Amino acid sequence: MKAMRDVWGETLVALGDTNENLLVLDADLANSTKADKFAKAHPERFLQMGIAEQNFVGAAVGLATVGYIPWLSSFTVFFTHRALDPIRMLVAQTQANVKIGAAYAGVLTGLTGKTHQDVEDLAIMRAMPGMTVLAPVDRHECEAAMRWATEYQGPVYLRLARDVCPDVFDSNYAFVPGRTYTLKQGKDVLLVSTGPQSARCKEAAQLLDHQGISTGVLHVPSIKPLNGHELVEACEPFGLVVTVEEHNIHGGLGSLVTEILSEHAPRKVVRVGIEDRWGESAPNEFLLDLFQLSPARLSERVAKILRCTKS
Amino acid sequence: MSANKDYRELEALARRGRWLAISTVAKSGAGHVGGPFSAMDLLIALYFRVMKVDPQNPRWSERDRFILSKGHSSIGLYVVMALRGLFPIEELKTFDKGNSRLQGHPDVTKLPGLDASTGSLGQGLSVGLGMALGARMRGEKYHTFVMIGDGELQEGMIWEALDIAPRYKLGNLTAILDWNGLQQFGWILPIDEEHRGDRKDPWPGIDLKGIFERLGWQVLEINGHEFSQIIPALERVKALGDTDRPTMILAHTVKGKGVRYTEGKYEWHSKVATSEELRVIAEELGIEEVAA
Numbered sequence: 001m002k003a004m005r006d007v008w009g010e011t012l013v014a015l016g017d018t019n020e021n022l023l024v025l026d027a028d029l030a031n032s033t034k035a036d037k038f039a040k041a042h043p044e045r046f047l048q049m050g051i052a053e054q055n056f057v058g059a060a061v062g063l064a065t066v067g068y069i070p071w072l073s074s075f076t077v078f079f080t081h082r083a084l085d086p087i088r089m090l091v092a093q094t095q096a097n098v099k100i101g102a103a104y105a106g107v108l109t110g111l112t113g114k115t116h117q118d119v120e121d122l123a124i125m126r127a128m129p130g131m132t133v134l135a136p137v138d139r140h141e142c143e144a145a146m147r148w149a150t151e152y153q154g155p156v157y158l159r160l161a162r163d164v165c166p167d168v169f170d171s172n173y174a175f176v177p178g179r180t181y182t183l184k185q186g187k188d189v190l191l192v193s194t195g196p197q198s199a200r201c202k203e204a205a206q207l208l209d210h211q212g213i214s215t216g217v218l219h220v221p222s223i224k225p226l227n228g229h230e231l232v233e234a235c236e237p238f239g240l241v242v243t244v245e246e247h248n249i250h251g252g253l254g255s256l257v258t259e260i261l262s263e264h265a266p267r268k269v270v271r272v273g274i275e276d277r278w279g280e281s282a283p284n285e286f287l288l289d290l291f292q293l294s295p296a297r298l299s300e301r302v303a304k305i306l307r308c309t310k311s
Numbered sequence: 312m313s314a315n316k317d318y319r320e321l322e323a324l325a326r327r328g329r330w331l332a333i334s335t336v337a338k339s340g341a342g343h344v345g346g347p348f349s350a351m352d353l354l355i356a357l358y359f360r361v362m363k364v365d366p367q368n369p370r371w372s373e374r375d376r377f378i379l380s381k382g383h384s385s386i387g388l389y390v391v392m393a394l395r396g397l398f399p400i401e402e403l404k405t406f407d408k409g410n411s412r413l414q415g416h417p418d419v420t421k422l423p424g425l426d427a428s429t430g431s432l433g434q435g436l437s438v439g440l441g442m443a444l445g446a447r448m449r450g451e452k453y454h455t456f457v458m459i460g461d462g463e464l465q466e467g468m469i470w471e472a473l474d475i476a477p478r479y480k481l482g483n484l485t486a487i488l489d490w491n492g493l494q495q496f497g498w499i500l501p502i503d504e505e506h507r508g509d510r511k512d513p514w515p516g517i518d519l520k521g522i523f524e525r526l527g528w529q530v531l532e533i534n535g536h537e538f539s540q541i542i543p544a545l546e547r548v549k550a551l552g553d554t555d556r557p558t559m560i561l562a563h564t565v566k567g568k569g570v571r572y573t574e575g576k577y578e579w580h581s582k583v584a585t586s587e588e589l590r591v592i593a594e595e596l597g598i599e600e601v602a603a
Contacts, residue, residue: 062441
């Protein structure tokens with residue numbers, strides 16, 4: 001099993017092998033994000049831009065004007081918070097062909113705590129006109145999304161996890177923007193999730209099945225664009241939809257699903273995620289339990305939601 | 312005014328540019344005057360003497376690049392582009408109106424001939440850095456010019472670019488600081504302090520030349536209203552080509568330059584001239600046409 005950051009680094013190398021326009025710009029974190037693999041394989045197309053994230057976004061826009069495809073590599077927080085205005089004005093407004101590799105998204109950031117735990121990025125990026133926002137679940141989807149994003153003409157924000165993400169798909173997986181994926185069928189409740197949390201939802205659904213609660217799981221890797229018809233179709237058989245995300249419950253996937261369902265298929269939606277609070281530095285297992293995102297805690301939470309809904 | 316006959320044509324264009332800028336702002340009912348006026352002579356020099364520009368083909372791949380990082384001075388750039396033939400002068404009257412290619416702040420998606428969207432201060436030099444680096448990597452010969460404001464220089468992002476550009480030895484990148492000594496509101500000017508503006512200089516007594524040089528920039532210092540100083544400096548950086556240092560041109564200018572009403576007065580950062588003021592201004596600029 002490979003950490004997603006290794007998949008990111010290795011896929012950059014592979015894409016760079018066949019596409020000489022592909023550049024990687026680093027903000028002095030390459031040996032954390034694993035973009036250093038690209039630095040080793042293609043040193044002439046690896047640009048060290050220093051600890052200056054606003055500038056490296058602008059520089060990427062300039063490089064894209066002569067046909068380069070710059071992949072920016074840094075931690076998520078330094079994109080969506082530190083460099084937000086350049087991303088908004090220089091990348092999104094101009095539809096620059098710049099790709100954002102947002103590493104260490106969510107709360108599982110390797111014992112770094114609140115500074116590095118970005119639980120607002122989906123809310124921020126999906127509100128930005130013209131921005132494509134993707135959150136892959138595993139190594140297959142990560143690689144496929146990176147291949148798609150490199151070919152696509154326009155800005156892409158790719159939300160990446162740091163650590164090992166259990167396989168959900170296999171090597172035949174083909175990324176289609178906007179699509180949703182049913183990871184597990186169910187009857188009583190549907191969990192809708194994104195990024196690596198979808199895999200934890202699948203495990204939680206199996207635990208719930210054992211308790212006699214038939215639980216479906218829908219994976220939404222494409223936050224924007226999103227095929228609303230597919231989402232509605234998947235949710236329609238369920239009286240209760242629970243959104244689960246490694247993100248603030250405000251503005252992210254839960255909000256997105258609620259917006260679409262309230263307009264097209266109103267039903268009960270409960271949002272599970274970070275409940276508008278700051279994180280802390282702790283091992284992954286501790287944090288997943290703390291935020292009720294681990295399969296065990298999540299299954300307990302969903303069972304409780306279901307009991308409350310029925311009563 | 313320059314004594315050199317060679318520059319008379321440019322001086323006349325600059326007067327016409329200032330008139331078009333202030334009269335267009337007056338017609339649209341909003342816009343900036345002080346910054347466009349301080350930058351006007353530099354813009355005229357760039358577009359009429361220094362940069363490779365093809366009015367028939369604004370997106371010509373070999374054109375020199377220009378980014379107006381102080382994007383609120385857009386009207387100054389638009390009038391110079393129009394005078395240069397990049398779009399009809401008539402179109403200036405659409406400035407700031409709906410469906411216009413001439414947005415309050417430059418929009419690269421709307422007007423061919425622009426090289427970047429600007430208006431959020433501090434961002435242009437980074438884009439220019441990327442364009443210059445891209446030219447280097449592609450073997451392209453175009454030169455990239457970025458105009459920044461002295462107020463804008465307070466933005467941290469510019470200092471990121473000032474630090475990084477010399478590391479890539481971008482001799483094909485030139486920043487021009489329109490050091491007009493005023494910003495939108497700024498700080499009160501102490502009564503015992505001599506200054507060309509009526510508020511405090513954004514960089515009072517600070518050795519910007521020394522700072523930029525220590526960061527690795529070649530620094531040229533000029534009077535930004537004297538074509539006899541502007542043209543040789545800009546031609547020199549272009550002739551040097553892709554050497555080992557980016558260039559910073561410290562252009563000492565006067566905000567609102569060219570018209571007594573507006574010179575050195577912070578309130579003209581963005582202000583609309585009355586019809587009476589326009590009549591006086593037209594006379595001063597030697598413009599026969601008077602605002603409708």
